Amino acid sequence: QTKWHSANKFIKIENREIPTLKWQDVFGDMLVKLAEIYPNLMGITPAMPSSCGMIKAMKAYPDRFFDVGIAEQHALTFAAGMATQNGIPIVNIYSSFLQRGYDQLIHDIVLQKLPVILCIDRAGLVGEDGPTHHGAFDIAFLRCIPQLLIGAPRNTTELYQMILFGIEKKQPIAIRYPKGNVLEEPWLQNTNPSILEDQMLKSGGSVLVISTGKASNLVMEAYPLINNDFTHIHMPFIHANASKKLSSLIDGYHAIITVEDGCIVGGWGQGIAHELRNNKQKSLFFHLGIPHAFIEHGSNEELYALCGYSPGQIADTILKADTKT
Numbered sequence: 001q002t003k004w005h006s007a008n009k010f011i012k013i014e015n016r017e018i019p020t021l022k023w024q025d026v027f028g029d030m031l032v033k034l035a036e037i038y039p040n041l042m043g044i045t046p047a048m049p050s051s052c053g054m055i056k057a058m059k060a061y062p063d064r065f066f067d068v069g070i071a072e073q074h075a076l077t078f079a080a081g082m083a084t085q086n087g088i089p090i091v092n093i094y095s096s097f098l099q100r101g102y103d104q105l106i107h108d109i110v111l112q113k114l115p116v117i118l119c120i121d122r123a124g125l126v127g128e129d130g131p132t133h134h135g136a137f138d139i140a141f142l143r144c145i146p147q148l149l150i151g152a153p154r155n156t157t158e159l160y161q162m163i164l165f166g167i168e169k170k171q172p173i174a175i176r177y178p179k180g181n182v183l184e185e186p187w188l189q190n191t192n193p194s195i196l197e198d199q200m201l202k203s204g205g206s207v208l209v210i211s212t213g214k215a216s217n218l219v220m221e222a223y224p225l226i227n228n229d230f231t232h233i234h235m236p237f238i239h240a241n242a243s244k245k246l247s248s249l250i251d252g253y254h255a256i257i258t259v260e261d262g263c264i265v266g267g268w269g270q271g272i273a274h275e276l277r278n279n280k281q282k283s284l285f286f287h288l289g290i291p292h293a294f295i296e297h298g299s300n301e302e303l304y305a306l307c308g309y310s311p312g313q314i315a316d317t318i319l320k321a322d323t324k325t
Helices: 023-037 055-060 072-084 095-110 138-142 156-169 214-225 246-250 268-278 300-307 311-324
Strands: 041-045 065-067 088-094 117-121 149-151 173-176 199-202 207-211 231-234 255-263 284-290
Touching: 023 041, 023 055, 023 088, 023 117, 023 156, 041 072, 055 065, 072 088, 072 095, 088 095, 095 117, 095 138, 117 156, 138 173, 138 255, 149 156, 156 173, 199 214, 207 214, 207 246, 207 311, 214 231, 214 255, 214 311, 246 268, 255 268, 255 311, 268 284, 284 311, 300 311
Parallel strands: 041 065, 041 088, 088 117, 117 173, 149 173, 207 231, 207 255, 255 284
Antiparallel strands: 199 231
């Protein structure tokens, strides 16, 4: 496997890898569990079994999980074929590599209304992997596709529930999640699908912060940095035109701030801004995310600051919005 491709950092003195639990580790465990539950569940990855986490399922079920090599277009059409034969195909792919299979996604999967589950790894900024691997564009190029559900979990419990939701819903769904460390959670024990509803994580004040996916955790890290009251809503699903409940959510707030771990141009926040304008809302609007530029290498903390949505900058934006109101 790809041991020296995108190698992890080492602790210099002890010369050993830093022990961490990653999203990809948990995802691999999920696939093995799901394969036990659903005998017709299958997996496909284009040359990324180790880094995405599918390697565990490939070893446990070698006749149901496939590495098709660096052939993203084939991976998606292969999954479409599986879906026509009552399979439950899960395509595990990097966000930046999904760009290569965009035509197949639209024409072979979504247009045919085939129940393929895309598990999109490396969504958002990916640190030292740099501009070729940042998952900056997936929200923008996915939210414009009709009939495609888009999920952005903020933790592994939501990720597992979204995969189950995709299995039950039987329609195309894309689930984006980041590279990096994750808290250990009892994801298998929480079977309440209500966690996929919009969640008000904090309430108060005249400023509303709406976020999705990893960005919701960044907003939560900003809580201790600000004394002002504000409301924070996490949306696990990204809707083409934001949430149907958006009008009722924003009513009474003088300022709206959206935060996403994706590009601003064509992003989720622009969809919310469009809805605000259509509804003739006069609220102040602030949109935080990846700017219209290719982002260089660096730690995620450095890159969040470079892009303007580090926890400290989120807190500053809330203060700015509150002052203007």
